[in-house]
Amino acid sequence: MTTETGMKMDTGNQAASDGRYMIQATRVVKEYTTGHATIPALKGVDFAVERGEMVAVMGPSGCGKTTLLNCLSGLDDITSGQVLLEGVDLATQSDRQRTVSRAKRMGFIFQVYNLLPVLSAVENVELPLLVSGVKPKEARSRAQAALGQVGLAKWAGHRPAELSGGQRQRVTIARSLVNEPAIVWADEPTGALDSTNATEILNLMRTLNKEQGLTLVIVTHDPGVGAGCDRIVRMRDGEIVGEEKTSGEFGTDGLGTLHGTEDSVQMPSRTSQLTRELYARS
């Protein structure tokens, strides 16, 4: 396969040998067909995330942020291109393999909490472990520990409806972490929270990232959230239009500080640079 620059592209196996990268996506195209109309959601996106990195994907509504997250995590199929997750091409995996991979290696945080309303907090958290085949007793103790980690040990027996928005999101985080994933995908994790709760959640995520080396990909339209990440990748109309480095610290108000300027949006992205490095090696 030949890239736009004329270089031969790695199929993924060689890239897998480079353990630095958690995600490597090349020329990812995603189109939706509605009736006779085909709507391009991603138009040849190149994107890579290193292990332990905390990356924010930002852009206006409808630019394809969530679609990108879904495609990279294997929740959705891509129309063309390639996605390597920990060096493995998603296209070569069956639905079952991808499901197992999600259960064991990934965590998900969504904007609207997406907890199962019929289960208690601890039951929600232990669900991924049970799915992965962990014994119920062990799953329960790990779930309790995960809830403790997010400060909700005392709320373990409560159902989502009995928790506040911030508490629910923390349960979601506990659920996403309980199986010790390699990567956590977060789609607007603070979208439904007030600023205090948002700051708490972001600081928690940052702490986990720093202390446990957790890779995080956060889709957000909130500049403050983006500023607290290591890097911001900006999207518009299904394309990555730039990226910038940030301070990587969330302020007390939950907002981080941008290192770049408006011009930095136009700079060649770090992803493009990484991709080019990969192509060069091949």
Add this chain to the structure above:
Amino acid sequence: MNEIFGISMDAIMVTFVIMLVLCLSYTAWIALRQRVVFRLGMRNIPRRKAQTALIVVGLMLSTLISTAALGMGDTIDRSLSQSVYGVLGEVDELVYPAVSPGGDAITDTSATLSADALGAVDAVAATSSIIDGVMPALYLPVPVVNDASQLSTPENLIVGIDPTRADQFGGLRTPGGEVIDLAAVPSGQVVISEGLSEEIDAAAGDQLTIYYANQPVPLTVAAVAENSPLSGVLNTSNQNGMVVRLDELQRATGMEGLLSFIAVSNVGNGDDSIGRTDDAVAELEPALSTQPVAVNPIKQDLREQSALISSSLTGLFLVLGLFSIAVGVLLIVLIFSMLAAERRAEMGMARAVGQQRRHLIQQFIAEGSGYALLSGLVGAAAGTLVILGLAQILKDAVGDFFDVQGFVSWRSIVVGYCLGVIMTFLAIVVASFRASRLNVVAAIRDLPDREEAKRRKRTLVTASLITLVGVLLIAGGVSLGESGTFLFYFGMSLVPLGLATFARWFGVPSRLAYSLVGLYLLLLWFLPAEQSRAVFGEVATGGDFEMFFLIGIFSVAGTTMLITQNLDILLALASRIGSLFGSRLPAVRLAIAYPGANVGRTGLTIAMFSLIVFSLVAFSTVSANFSRIFINSDAGAGYDVQVVVQQANQIPDQDIVGALNAAGADTSDITAVGTIPQVAAQAPMRQLDSPDPGTDLPDDSSLAPLAGFSDSWLENAEVRFQARAAGYPDDAAIINALRTEPDVAVVDAGSIGANGGFPGQFLVRGFEATEQGWNPIQVAFTDPTTGESRTLRVIGVIDQDFSTLFGVYVGGGTAATLAPEPNQVTYTIALADPDNATDRAREIGSALLANGAVADSYDEILEENQGIFSGFLLLIQGFMGLGLIVGIAAVGVIAFRAVIERRQQIGVLRAIGYARSMVSLSFMIETAFVVGLGVISGTILALVTAWQLFQDPNFTGETGATGIVVPWGLVLVVLAITFGFAMLMTWVPSRQAASIRPAEALRYE
């Protein structure tokens, strides 16, 4: 069918049509005055086509069931009336020999009337504008053999009619319709019925031998005629007959100038001629007042009887159908609750922009009316088809005895349609009121409605109303005594519901309040009969078939409350034993958690399945036990073969063994013989006094077979009595009394007033079915020989195990004085090897063919009864099984709805690692869990109900305490079908859920 529950079908139709018009008028008002609301409602119908189809199926079931129940009445009515018209042809009245002038007719073949009566009838007919035909006839039972084929039948009638009058009754015709001139048939020749022709394979020209007075008489077949009274076919179950000229038969039998009856035809046909019966009788009776005859309006009587039977059966089917209808109403409420849940956000939005609550209700009513009208049409059509199908099943089961003709009248279709649509409409109104109560903000944001701590006045009003109605019902029931059982128990079941609602208002937790109600209901309904009587007294002793419905509804309600209020215990249990489920634990946990979180929906589903299974299992079990009790091997009272011989070919000296020996038959294995001479096939009887002074005794006589137990029969019979009068402490005392005391009698268990009985049947009233020591009951009846009024003393009730004994029995000595020449004698034979009884019965029948002996083993008789009984049960079970369609439709509605509701959650599950199979499995387990709870609770309740019923000696007689037999095979089939179809119905949506792409599901709102 013209009446049901004693109300004219025309009146019912008019009432329902008016009610339907009122319902639709409201919808029309919405359409005219609230056009936007109406359009919004109607626009919802085609939105989700699959869902609409499912809703229509769910809603149509009420119409289907009511149409089917009414159609069953029509079918029975049509079949019975056709058989009446078929048997009687154009005969409307019969002038019979009466035992005394002006007395009641006794229909036996020995009685004859003279030519004087014919003259009187002719004289009336000559001047009458109502009567257009008079036919004198003489008939005799004669066995017949086809000499060529050697095929024979002991059950055959030869009739002598006046050929010159045949055309007044439509003429004697061939099956092809050609007229047969009986006057031209030479002596020694006979015209046979089509039925006899088929039975013995005889055609014109064949040589037959009949036996009269034990002598063979050769006859040649002159022609084959259609089955009709003119060709000797006088009943539906036996179409063997033959006809000769009246004068020839009179001459051949030495009965010159004598007649068996005079048939009278009215102007017109069918129901038209029946309408003139009263006038015809009024003309005939004065003219015959000096004659020893009675005028029997036979066609009118039989027609009324058939209408009564069909009306009773329709009532039975409607009561049975109530289960399905109740389940159908639950489904309607469920469907509209779900529709409301689905549209919550848009309803909130509509309220936010200014729609009133009543507009939401009107919107639902408009939409519901659309569904109801459409589904009513489908239901009425489906109900008609179902009844035609069930009629076919019935025809296959009992076609040999009864010609079933599937038929549903337009009136029934209209009533069924109106009833279904009205019920759907009312259920929709109730559901709409509930759905329209929403918190606007919570609805728009799709947040759960938080329960308001506020105490609502309407809760108090509801609680007061329920309690008040309950108390009134209890009071009404108590005041009615034994006949108020239904009201009493209904009230006793309602009051705790009202009290629980009060308790909720005062803050008592729902679990405590409703669990207690559930336990109370179970205790109330399953308190053993004796304890119930001890606690509640007389009011707990009555109740009829409708109690079956009440016990089903309230025991299921109680169990459902107990289950749904304590579902979390099951969830906790599932968590505790989680490791047992292995990798399926997540699926199991969710499958239990979802029903636990939606108690209302889960409760409705459990209640629906519980009711369906309750009705099917309870009915199967009760039927099986009835069958066990009433159709059992004791039926022959220790004898193995029954031989019935008519007077025309009576066995000399009633010495059947001698007759068999004379015929060269082996009698070495006959160990005992008993005789039961018939005094009268239908004797008019009237009870004169009662052990219970409060008993309401009928003023008129009713009919009962009257026969005698000969000493030889009593000596060898293993007969028991379930109730005995004072002075007769044991069975031996009663048997001794029958032998030695004149005019004492015993009756069969079916003749006890406490057991019900059928219309026109003579019943003995004033004591319970197994009561002992009551004062002997005086019964008046007319001596068939002397025509004088006589009195019998009833001193015992034959145990219901002896199901072949039916009617009133006196001792042999009394029978001999009442009927020295019995018109029929039943011989009972005990054999050394009872297992051989069926073969021996055939041999005995062949040996005594010349006597026209009809021999059957009791095993055969029981088998035949069992066959008819099973066929009827199959029909009822098929009808009750219609409820199953409701339940299955409900499972489908719920499962499809769940897939839509949980779409986003399915996305989350898939995201965190749920494989497709696990999503699908979760849905299947959920259905299995909920349906399983319904099925298990329904089965247990049904078996307990049946067990309780058969433990009550008042109901089952002395054999009651022997426990019940559970027809496990049938029960398991019912459960497997219920469960299997429910799972099948879930399979489609579960696959649909599993195939949702995670990203797509997560995007769904």
